[in-house]
Amino acid sequence: MKLVLLGTTGYHANDRRQTxxxxxPEAGVVLDAGTGFYRVCDYLATDTLDVFLTHAHLDHCVGLTYMFDVRYRTPLQRATAYAEPDRLEAIxxxxxxKPLFPVHxxxxxxxxxxxxxxxxxxxxxxxxxxxPGESVGFRIDWPGRSLAYVxxxxxxxxxxYVEHLHGVDLLVHESYFGDDEAEQAxxxxxxxxxEVVKVAAKAQVGRLILVHINPLLENDDAIGLSEARQVFANTEIGVDRMEINF
Ligand SMILES: [Zn+2]
Ligand SMILES: [Zn+2]
Structure with missing residues (x-):
């Protein structure tokens, strides 16, 4: 099973990360459609595409407007985006x-x-x-494999939500703030x-990949990985175009 990270930041892109x-690719599934969505063309291996949105904040859905290029560059037969009804309506x-994006x-x-x-x-x-505005987490179970995205x-x-993560092989979880910014979080x-590594430890997941990394961080050393690994050793920082086999 292969997961590709097409965008690993939140709020806005920076020179190293898209949102x-x-x-x-093997399932023809995309989770969230931030600015990294244009990269779908490079990995598409199916003739259908199912996009599942956690919520409708722009850093998670603006990429739906890039579909013209995805359709132009690939032989897609069908593409569908799924979200909770109120968020779908907002999109x-x-x-x-029309004043924002003139053609559907x-x-x-x-x-x-x-x-x-x-x-x-x-x-x-x-x-x-x-x-704020609500979001959903996803869990995917295959025979003998599982993944969760929070x-x-x-x-x-x-x-x-932690009970839904129990025992997954791979947890992809956001990590935006440092521990001294709890109020802002x-x-x-x-x-x-x-807190993210405590969640991974409690849910007894196999592996933790951090995404939705604060775009203002100048480099990944500022994230504090070594301290986090003392709580959950199998923690990695997600980077754009990282391919994870699990
Ligand atoms: Zn976000
Ligand atoms: Zn949001």
């Missing part, structure tokens, strides 16, 4: 409003079903996350690394 976008009414991008919009059977045999489910929420080992609905 939130993950891809499972339809605002992102796709070539992708269907559909409400996120409770359970989705993917083309490669995986089963995708979702669960709510606390975030972004745009305040990490805490006591949070309700709470205010904006984001995570501090110290």
């Amino acid at each position: 939130a976008c993950l891809m499972l 339809r009414e605002h992102l796709f409003a 991008p070539p992708i269907d919009l559909a409400p996120l079903p409770p359970k989705v059977e993917l083309a490669d045999g995986g089963v995708l489910t979702h669960f709510p996350l606390r975030h 972004t745009d929420t305040v990490a805490s080992p006591d949070a309700a 709470e205010l904006t609905g984001h995570s501090c690394l110290g």
